[in-house]
Amino acid sequence: MDENILGIIAGVLTSISMIPQLIKVIREKNVEDISLVMLLVLISGLSLWVWYGFKKDELPIILSNAFAVLVNISLLICYMFYRKS
Amino acid sequence: MDENILGIIAGVLTSISMIPQLIKVIREKNVEDISLVMLLVLISGLSLWVWYGFKKDELPIILSNAFAVLVNISLLICYMFYRKS
Numbered sequence: 001m002d003e004n005i006l007g008i009i010a011g012v013l014t015s016i017s018m019i020p021q022l023i024k025v026i027r028e029k030n031v032e033d034i035s036l037v038m039l040l041v042l043i044s045g046l047s048l049w050v051w052y053g054f055k056k057d058e059l060p061i062i063l064s065n066a067f068a069v070l071v072n073i074s075l076l077i078c079y080m081f082y083r084k085s
Numbered sequence: 086m087d088e089n090i091l092g093i094i095a096g097v098l099t100s101i102s103m104i105p106q107l108i109k110v111i112r113e114k115n116v117e118d119i120s121l122v123m124l125l126v127l128i129s130g131l132s133l134w135v136w137y138g139f140k141k142d143e144l145p146i147i148l149s150n151a152f153a154v155l156v157n158i159s160l161l162i163c164y165m166f167y168r169k170s
Contacts, residue, residue, distance in 0.1 A: 003137060003140050003141060006133060006136060006137050006140065007134075007137045009130075009133055010130050010131075010133035010134045010136075010137055011130070012130070013126050013127070013129050013130025013133065014127060014130035014131060014134065015130075016123075016126055016130075017123045017124075017126045017127035017130060020120055020123050024118075033109075033118065035105055038101075038102045038105050039102075041098050041101055041102045042098070042099060042102035044098050045094075045095050045096070045097070045098025045099035045100075045101075045102060046095075046099060048091060048094055048095035048098065049092075049095045049099065051091060051095075052088060052091050052092045052095055052145070055088050055091065056088060056143070058141070060137070061146075
């Protein structure tokens with residue numbers, strides 16, 4: 001299989017799997033199961049993967065990790081928004 | 086920064102961020118927040134990333150996604166084990 005197609009399919013699958021958690025948090029307005037430290041570690045790691053993708057010039061790595069950064073920054077915003085309520 | 090070092094740091098960070106969920110599930114024996122379909126989608130996607138890593142011959146991609154496959158297969162085993170209790 002072509003490497004880029006393989007990477008895009010892999011990226012779509014791992015991206016899809018992240019969506020339900022975000023929907024659940026938005027719908028239930030409940031962030032008590034989210035660890036702020038781990039969310040920050042994850043966002044840092046994903047951002048480094050985006051950087052790695054740029055250095056290697058690999059679009060599947062860049063796109064899927066950039067998407068994951070967006071999902072997890074949304075979780076972070078939810079965390080800050082719902083934490084006190 | 087050297088690409089391999091960057092990839093290894095990125096992989097360590099994203100790997101660390103997965104551990105607390107596994108510990109929580111094992112400790113609390115509670116899998117009701119886990120979606121079986123999404124877990125299977127995630128394991129499929131991660132396995133394709135491992136394949137992608139082998140095709141591209143990139144050790145950071147292989148190691149971090151293989152680790153993620155192991156963590157999520159452990160979650161799958163927990164899911165099957167604790168689902169009925």
